[in-house]
Amino acid sequence: xxxxxxxxxxxxxxxxxxxxxxxxxxxxxxxxxxxxxxxxxxxxxxxxxxxxxxxxxxxxxxxxxxxxxxxxxxxxxxxxxxxxxxxxxxxxxxxxxxxxxxxxxxxxxxxxxxxxxxxxxxxxxxxxxxxxxxxxxxxxxxxxxxxxxxxxxxxxxxxxxxxxxxxxxxxxxxxxxxxxxxxxxxxxxxxxxxxxxxxxxxxxxxxxxxxxxxxxxxxxxxxxxxxxxxxxxxxxxxxxxxxxxxxxxxxxxxxxxxxxxxxxxxxxxxxxxxxxxxxxxxxxxxxxxxxxxxxxxxxxxxxxxxxxxxxxxxxxxxxxxxxxxxxxxxxxxxxxxxxxxxxxxxxxxxxxxxxxxxxxxxxxxxxxxxxxxxxxxxxxxxxxxxxxxxxxxxxxxxxxxxxxxxxxxxxxxxxxxxxxxxxxxxxxx
Numbered sequence: 001x002x003x004x005x006x007x008x009x010x011x012x013x014x015x016x017x018x019x020x021x022x023x024x025x026x027x028x029x030x031x032x033x034x035x036x037x038x039x040x041x042x043x044x045x046x047x048x049x050x051x052x053x054x055x056x057x058x059x060x061x062x063x064x065x066x067x068x069x070x071x072x073x074x075x076x077x078x079x080x081x082x083x084x085x086x087x088x089x090x091x092x093x094x095x096x097x098x099x100x101x102x103x104x105x106x107x108x109x110x111x112x113x114x115x116x117x118x119x120x121x122x123x124x125x126x127x128x129x130x131x132x133x134x135x136x137x138x139x140x141x142x143x144x145x146x147x148x149x150x151x152x153x154x155x156x157x158x159x160x161x162x163x164x165x166x167x168x169x170x171x172x173x174x175x176x177x178x179x180x181x182x183x184x185x186x187x188x189x190x191x192x193x194x195x196x197x198x199x200x201x202x203x204x205x206x207x208x209x210x211x212x213x214x215x216x217x218x219x220x221x222x223x224x225x226x227x228x229x230x231x232x233x234x235x236x237x238x239x240x241x242x243x244x245x246x247x248x249x250x251x252x253x254x255x256x257x258x259x260x261x262x263x264x265x266x267x268x269x270x271x272x273x274x275x276x277x278x279x280x281x282x283x284x285x286x287x288x289x290x291x292x293x294x295x296x297x298x299x300x301x302x303x304x305x306x307x308x309x310x311x312x313x314x315x316x317x318x319x320x321x322x323x324x325x326x327x328x329x330x331x332x333x334x335x336x337x338x339x340x341x342x343x344x345x346x347x348x349x350x351x352x353x354x355x356x357x358x359x360x361x362x363x364x365x366x367x368x369x370x371x372x373x374x375x376x377x378x379x380x381x382x383x384x385x386x387x388x389x390x391x392x393x394x395x396x397x398x399x400x401x402x403x404x405x406x407x408x409x410x411x412x413x414x415x416x417x418x419x420x421x422x423x424x425x426x427x428x429x
Contacts, residue, residue: 004030005039007060010047012141012190012225014078017103018045019140023131024107032135035060041073041110046080048156050327054080058087065094073110077103082160083330100146100161104129126165132178138380138407139223139390140184144172144209145191150228152255153266153333154298154326157192164196169209176217185409186221186247186378186392187213194224195231206231207239214245220409221376221392223247226293229254229269232277241284247376247392248285251322252277254292257312258305261298266333271312282317287373289319289364289394294353297326297346299339306349314356319364319394321357323350358421365424368395368414375412375426379404388423396423 004025008018021043026032033039042064046057057080064074077098081088088097098106104127108114126146134140147164148157176187189209191197198205213222222245229252240246252274256262259270281288294313296306313321325346328335368375377389377397386398391412398418399410412426 002030002040003033003037004041004043005033005035005037005064006043006045006136007035008045008136009053009056009060010045010049010078011192012188013143013146013192014045014047015137016141016143016190017129018043019134019136020129020131021045021103021106022135023133025111026133026135028107028111035063036067038067038069039072040069041075042067043075043106044077046076046078048078048080048083048085048160048329050324052327054085061088061091061095065091068094075106075110077106079157079160083156101127103127124163124165126167128167128171130171130175132175133182134179134184138184138378139186139188140179141188141190141225142172142176143167143191144189145194145197148193148196150193150268151266151333153264153337154295154329156329156332159331161192164193164199166197166200169201169204169212172209173212173216176213176219180218183407184219185407186223187219188223188225190225193228195227207236210239210243210246214243219245221245221247221378223249223392224251226251226253228252229274229277232281234280237277237280237284240281247394248288249291249392249394250281250288251291251293254313255295256298256301256305257309257316258301261301261305261309264300264334264337265295265298271308275316278317287368287371287393290317291320291322291394292316292318293322293324295324295326296349296353297341299326299328299334299337301326310352310356313353318360320361321353323353323357325350362417362421365395365414365417368393368424369416372413374429375414377410377412377426379406379408379410381406391426397426398423399426399428401428 006018006022008014044060047053074095076095081097082099144167147162151158257271375391375393377391379387380389386400387404388398391397411429413429414424414426416425418425
C-alpha cells in the first residue's frame with residue numbers, strides 16, 4: 001500500500017486545503033502515516049505570514065528531502081511557494097511546487113499524470129476543493145472564502161492569496177450535509193478574510209450563509225474563525241446573539257491599542273471603534289469568549305505606543321490574546337519603513353503581554369466556573385486518562401468519561417481550573 005505524510009503550517013484555510021487534498025489520496029488507496037516515517041508522498045502546505053512560519057516551512061521541506069526515497073514525491077504548496085523563495089529554487093530537482101490556485105490539481109497530476117492547467121485566468125474565481133471526510137480534525141474547518149484586498153501595511157496575504165472571492169453557497173451547504181452524515185458535529189467557517197464572504201454576490205452575505213447552514217443542514221455547532229473588527233456591525237452582532245448554533249467565540253484582530261500605530265498599519269478602525277464593538281458583543285452575549293491578535297515591535301513603535309497598547313488591552317473585556325512579533329514581509333508597505341529591530345525590548349514586551357494573557361484567561365475561566373455557564377465540546381483526544389477538547393466558549397475542557405468516544409458532542413459545566421492552568425475540568429450535565 002502506498003503511503004502519504006502531510007504537514008500544514010499556518011491558518012485554518014491551509015488546514016482545510018490539506019484535508020481536502022489528503023482525502024483524494026486516501027480514497028484512491030493511500031495510507032496516512034506520520035511525517036517522521038518513510039512515505040511515498042510528503043505533502044507540505046506552507047505559510048509565509050511570519051519569519052517563524054517560513055522557518056517551519058523550510059525545516060519540513062529539508063526533513064522530507066532527508067527522508068526521501070528514490071520514487072518519493074515531495075509536494076510543496078501554499079503561500080511560501082507564492083512568495084517565490086530562492087530557498088525552493090535550489091531544490092527544483094527534488095520537490096514539486098504548486099501555487100495556491102493549483103492545489104486542486106495536485107492529486108490528478110501525481111496519480112493520473114494529468115497536465116497542469118494554467119491558473120492565471122482563475123485569479124478572480126473561487127477554486128472548488130472539497131472533502132466529505134476529515135482525518136486530522138474533529139472540529140472541521142470549512143473554507144468558504146479566499147483572498148484579501150485590505151493591504152494592511154504589514155501583511156503579505158493580498159500578494160500571495162490574491163483578490164477576495166467567495167464559495168458558492170450551494171457547494172458549502174452540500175458539503176456540510178455530507179460531513180454531518182459522516183458524523184461531524186462542529187464546523188469552523190474559515191477564509192483569508194472571512195468577513196468579505198459574499199461581497200461579489202447579490203443580497204447574500206455571511207449572515208445568509210449562516211442562516212442556510214443552521215436551517216438547511218443538521219450541523220450542531222458552527223464556529224467562526226477570525227473576522228476583522230469592521231464586520232462586527234450592529235445587525236451582525238444581534239444576529240449572532242439569536243442563532244443558538246453559533247459558538248459564542250469571536251476572534252477579532254486588534255494588532256495595536258495605539259491609534260498612531262493602527263494608522264501606520266493601514267487598519268480600518270481606531271481604538272474607540274474597537275471598544276464599542278467589544279462592548280456591543282458583551283451586551284448581547286455576556287458569556288462570549290473574545291480573542292485578539294496583537295503585534296509587538298511594529299516599525300517605529302515607541303515605548304509610549306506600546307504602553308498604550310498594554311493599557312488598552314488590560315482594560316478590554318476579552319478572554320485571551322494571540323501575540324506576534326513583527327516580521328518584515330517583502331512587498332508590504334511596512335518593509336520599506338526605516339526602523340531598527342530591538343530584540344531585547346520586543347522580548348520584554350512579549351513577556352508583559354503573555355503575563356497579561358494568562359491573567360485574562362484565568363479571569364474568564366473563573367467566570368465560566370462561578371456562573372455555571374453551559375459548555376458544549378466535541379471530544380478530540382485523550383490525555384492522561386481524560387478526554388480533552390476546545391469548547392464552544394474556546395476554553396479547553398478536560399472530562400473524565402470512560403464510555404465516551406472521539407467526535408461526540410458533550411454538554412458540560414466547568415468545575416475548576418485544571419492544574420496546568422490552560423483549561424478547565426468539566427462534568428457532564
